[in-house]
Amino acid sequence: AQSVTQLDSQVPVLEEAPVELRCNYSSSVSVYLFWYVQYPNQGLQLLLKYLSGSTLVESINGFEAEFNKSQTSFHLRKPSVHISDTAEYFCAVSSNNAGNMLTFGGGTRLMVKP
């Protein structure tokens, strides 16, 4: 069985400060990893994904995440956040053994303050 743990339920941060949202997963097989963002009263939007290849993946709006197999982590980082980054962030894992079903972490609420 696969599982995802997001260690922080809320992360308050000042505008223009760096941020890291932590995600650890558990799986006995090769995995695909995702970060989704959810703005209030909206659906989930795919922010970035790791399928294979380079362990560092980037999004178009400045976020990046690094797949660390030895630490079973996929932390999300941004060097300088904006007010508009305030949202809920979900880490998710999928694998062929799980029928490619997504398993979500509990979510981290990023709160960017001026």
Place this chain on the structure above:
Amino acid sequence: DAMVIQNPRYQVTQFGKPVTLSCSQTLNHNVMYWYQQKSSQAPKLLFHYYDKDFNNEADTPDNFQSRRPNTSFCFLDIRSPGLGDAAMYLCATSSYVSSYEQYFGPGTRLTVT
């Protein structure tokens, strides 16, 4: 643009009154999913379709049913909504080729009075 559409965005129903939520997609994806998301929680998978092959999660209540009349449309029926069914309902799709990558609709916020 290809997308996943959910209607309505907000739905209010009365306790015990059946309600139907709809989802359509222009991505031509074979797989469609329904999730329930309660406040400050992760989405919880209710069921999914591989084409017309229906797959129910073991802990999905019998109160929840689904229909997929064709590739583009999928419906979620709640036969007798209770107060505990108030939630955001999310529809998602994926293709066989990259079934691990799901595309989500904007969701329907269901309120039960």
